Amino acid sequence: MSHATEGDFHAYLDGALAAYDPEAAERLVSHLGRCADCRARLEAERTVRDRAGELLGVALPAVEVPAFESVAGAAGRPGRGGRRLSVERFAWAAGILVALGAGWMGNALLRSEPGLRLDTVASTPMADDAAGAPGEELAARIRPETPATEGQVAAVSPGDVAGPAESGADDRVGSGAVGTAEQDANASRDRLSTAPTDVVAKAARADLADPATVEGVESLQAVRQAAQERVLDAPAVTAPARELVDESAGRFGDEAGWVEVDEETATLGLGRPPLRHPDLPVVRIDVSDTPGSAHVRVVQRLPDGELLEVLQQRLPVGQALDEDLKGEPAPAVEEAEEPQTLDFRARRAGARLSEIRNQVDDIVVVLRARLASDSLAVLVSRIR
Amino acid sequence: MSVDWSAVYTDTYQDLHRFLNGKVWDPERAHDLAQETFVRALRHDPDNPRAWLFSVAANLARDEARSAVRRKRHLELLKNEAEAEEVVEAEAPARLESEGRAERVASALGQMSDRDREVLLLWNSGNSYQEIADQTGLAIGAIGTTLARARRRLVVEYEGLENDVARNRG
Numbered sequence: 001m002s003h004a005t006e007g008d009f010h011a012y013l014d015g016a017l018a019a020y021d022p023e024a025a026e027r028l029v030s031h032l033g034r035c036a037d038c039r040a041r042l043e044a045e046r047t048v049r050d051r052a053g054e055l056l057g058v059a060l061p062a063v064e065v066p067a068f069e070s071v072a073g074a075a076g077r078p079g080r081g082g083r084r085l086s087v088e089r090f091a092w093a094a095g096i097l098v099a100l101g102a103g104w105m106g107n108a109l110l111r112s113e114p115g116l117r118l119d120t121v122a123s124t125p126m127a128d129d130a131a132g133a134p135g136e137e138l139a140a141r142i143r144p145e146t147p148a149t150e151g152q153v154a155a156v157s158p159g160d161v162a163g164p165a166e167s168g169a170d171d172r173v174g175s176g177a178v179g180t181a182e183q184d185a186n187a188s189r190d191r192l193s194t195a196p197t198d199v200v201a202k203a204a205r206a207d208l209a210d211p212a213t214v215e216g217v218e219s220l221q222a223v224r225q226a227a228q229e230r231v232l233d234a235p236a237v238t239a240p241a242r243e244l245v246d247e248s249a250g251r252f253g254d255e256a257g258w259v260e261v262d263e264e265t266a267t268l269g270l271g272r273p274p275l276r277h278p279d280l281p282v283v284r285i286d287v288s289d290t291p292g293s294a295h296v297r298v299v300q301r302l303p304d305g306e307l308l309e310v311l312q313q314r315l316p317v318g319q320a321l322d323e324d325l326k327g328e329p330a331p332a333v334e335e336a337e338e339p340q341t342l343d344f345r346a347r348r349a350g351a352r353l354s355e356i357r358n359q360v361d362d363i364v365v366v367l368r369a370r371l372a373s374d375s376l377a378v379l380v381s382r383i384r
Numbered sequence: 385m386s387v388d389w390s391a392v393y394t395d396t397y398q399d400l401h402r403f404l405n406g407k408v409w410d411p412e413r414a415h416d417l418a419q420e421t422f423v424r425a426l427r428h429d430p431d432n433p434r435a436w437l438f439s440v441a442a443n444l445a446r447d448e449a450r451s452a453v454r455r456k457r458h459l460e461l462l463k464n465e466a467e468a469e470e471v472v473e474a475e476a477p478a479r480l481e482s483e484g485r486a487e488r489v490a491s492a493l494g495q496m497s498d499r500d501r502e503v504l505l506l507w508n509s510g511n512s513y514q515e516i517a518d519q520t521g522l523a524i525g526a527i528g529t530t531l532a533r534a535r536r537r538l539v540v541e542y543e544g545l546e547n548d549v550a551r552n553r554g
Binding site for chain 1: 389390393394397398401402405406411415419422423424426427443446447450485486489490492504507508512513514524525526527528529530531532533534535536538539542
């Protein structure tokens with residue numbers, strides 16, 4: 001073989017080369033037997049390796065291990081033992097039971113109400129239940145018809161969904177504060193939801209909203225998949241938001257679709273709390289449903305009721321905005337003046353979506369709204 | 385698969401603390417983050433505990449670093465006021481020397497690329513090449529090269545800082 005590399009030496013000294021490539025290890029040993037130069041280099045690398053280990057050992061000494069019970073207690077588990085039972089496994093069953101109960105009550109109500117005929121309300125899930133559909137069929141019906149995503153998506157996120165990084169873009173975990181922004185978002189989502197809000201769906205969402213249902217969700221990808229499965233048929237936003245999204249199709253961050261998530265899940269995907277305009281209420285937070293993508297979108301409401309999209313993605317380490325966004329250089333937002341009022345005239349005139357790009361730390365941000373570009377430039381300067 | 389979390393905790397806590405301490409350079413904060421990581425793990429119950437723990441720990445440490453930057457900015461604003469009331473603690477020379485070494489190691493690590501530092505800290509925390517590759521997305525064949533580069537950089541930077549200290553004393 002040719003002379004060994006430093007990497008070969010370190011893998012050999014660490015005992016890893018023999019583990020992942022035994023033949024390479026044998027070749028290296030054989031070569032070292034013949035090559036005095038490589039033997040000398042090996043010893044030099046050994047010195048470096050040992051010295052580095054010594055420095056790290058001094059700087060990062062071992063510590064005492066606190067009692068496991070303190071951690072287990074904080075996690076709400078007994079000190080020893082295996083898994084908890086997953087509430088999620090029973091969530092649908094609970095929903096079905098509630099549905100059957102509600103259906104039975106509804107059936108009785110309808111039969112006792114002479115002014116109503118069963119066939120006039122048969123298109124609603126409630127009426128289906130009331131008509132006495134079997135439990136399994138009910139479950140199949142409830143699932144796609146469960147309308148908005150807030151309960152179900154939240155069910156796989158709060159607090160516990162700090163899963164391992166994945167998606168190839170250094171996804172990070174954060175315990176981002178939600179606070180009033182999330183409350184606003186929840187309130188807005190409630191207002192936005194145009195889907196039926198029958199008792200059955202509410203009951204199912206309430207069951208799933210238990211944080212314990214995150215059991216088994218291993219990662220952001222699982223969150224995305226779970227959420228995607230559950231919202232396929234759900235009209236989750238009002239017409240303005242849908243128009244905005246439809247018109248945005250094919251642009252930055254819109255490779256496929258979006259899945260509404262809570263703040264912590266978005267933080268997981270982005271590696272930091274999602275950026276936003278601090279003075280605008282958050283309507284919803286989405287992550288891209290494309291595997292491997294780390295796009296996050298925060299939808300906020302402008303003072304006149306229109307929506308503003310704040311699309312964001314972490315830049316690869318060392319990469320600058322201009323490399324990532326070819327042909328569309330960032331505007332000189334630093335020079336934008338703070339206006340007294342934003343210019344909504346362009347939107348009122350039926351303007352198409354405008355967008356503007358910027359970089360905040362290591363995050364590429366794209367602002368998109370039906371606004372004049374100078375207004376967008378002002379808004380983007382406030383994103384943080 | 386049932387995970388014996390008590391055993392995982394016993395086997396992994398020190399490694400995780402060492403990894404976190406290498407990122408935040410504050411043993412107490414590293415302790416808090418390690419505990420937080422385990423609390424999340426117990427709630428989440430992942431099937432691959434060690435990989436999960438280090439992944440989450442890395443992310444928590446990253447968030448912590450951002451918070452630390454914000455705190456530092458805030459502290460700098462208060463610096464002048466604080467200096468007026470500052471009481472210089474009489475420290476034992478040995479402790480100062482130990483802290484000085486740790487600071488130089490931290491400073492030397494700070495000179496590396498994020499990726500090199502991550503790989504070095506993961507190795508120093510008892511992770512195998514395969515685990516490091518899984519954690520960082522690097523090819524397993526690249527781990528040795530990365531470690532070689534990181535170790536050399538650590539040693540060179542540290543020795544340079546040591547020489548600076550010696551010159552200043554002289």
